Amino acid sequence: RKEVEQDPGPFNVPEGATVAFNCTYSNSASQSFFWYRQDCRKEPKLLMSVYSSGNEDGRFTAQLNRASQYISLLIRDSKLSDSATYLCVVNIPFYSGSARQLTFGSGTQLTVLP
């Protein structure tokens, strides 16, 4: 079982639609959570961090449920430019000698159609 699992996608939605992505993680010691965006043949870029209280950044809303080990991303009023792969990312606390590496899901591909 992968440590971070996401909806397989792809999601094809019309412009202006609302779309939601879900993600679950297996390591209960995970403390930091993120959504990254990756355009085709480009590097991953941080979209937003995810906080326990939920957080919003413009049209994007992220939620975290620690009890269920579940993370979500909601995109409202989707734009053509939102077309990308969205990666759910977690990392575990840093302990001396261990790496603070990111653990990525496989990504969910979103295509927003005109």
Next chain:
Amino acid sequence: GAGVSQSPRYKVAKRGQDVALRCDPISGHVSLFWYQQALGQGPEFLTYFQNEAQLDKSGLPSDRFFAERPEGSVSTLKIQRTQQEDSAVYLCASSLWNQPQHFGDGTRLSIL
């Protein structure tokens, strides 16, 4: 530029050849990570440096993979006796201590 720089952007090698991939992190970033991304998958952790110290290499898939960061800045990922399964995008990321990671464009490695 101010971002993470990787070279070469593309690398094609024959099976059995050795390759070296370079990462130039953002100036002042103490943490440096290497990831491997296969087609259709998310990046997977390979190794981590804090300054010049390689603190974790648990993600390196075999002893053919070797990474170094001798002066705590530029890092090189070396793959010896390449195999076809080594074909992937190799991503480097750097960060300040405990801050979000910034990724380079990656090196696309194809082993023929």
